[in-house]
Amino acid sequence: MAVTLPITGACHCGAVSYEMKIQPRFAVECNCSVCRSLGTVWGHGEAGDITVTAVPEATLSYSRGDKELAFHTCRTCGSTTHWEAIKGDAKGRMAVNLRLAAPGTIEEIGHRHFDGADTWTFLD
Template identity: 80%
Template sequence: MAGENEVSAVELPITGSCHCGAVTYQLKVRPRFAVECNCSICRSLGTVWGHGEVGDIAVTAKPGATTSYVWGDRQLAFHTCKTCGSTTHWEAVAGDAKGRMAVNLRLARPGTIEAIGHRHFDGADTWSFLD
């Protein structure tokens, strides 16, 4: 049974925020599934992603509220709140994924990931789903 603040069905938009509330997001579409990736950065961040197109996601933050981290093939910019350190989202800045974004569903209401459905992605090796 879902708790008082948990969701049992996906209500749109899906909203979330960093710990201090300086960065918020709205995911306007239901992702096909929540994705937990085992690549080195996602594993280190402990994120579970909800993917969408840039137009499907609205991130609200004052200018300079986040810092971004781009590494490896330099295609994704991971955004983290400068105040509390929560990783809120990534945005594709180059390559085939350009125009795509994802938000950290661990920052949404409890039960959101379970209501969407959770899949594990092997970003460390095979670039395929493990389940």
């Protein structure tokens, strides 16, 4: 199903927003320890297809493990807005938290569950 493009979203206080110019193949809910804790549903794309708007220092960046991904959270309201691949094979990729987009966006795109905790495969 097609959604209206661009897909836009913002943190609770509005300090960080995003615009995704393409429709992701599907919305991804991952069960790894980070994504499960953050409660995110991701829309993946190339960095060139996503624009994040925020003043400098508006987000906190968090990386763990192999430090290939940097998760960004608004310093003011605590909403996790996006991640960006900062090294490794995924460098140049980003994902936005579709839970911050308009209601119904995730359902319109299609929702898949990914086993990032164990098998590194989709569960559906």
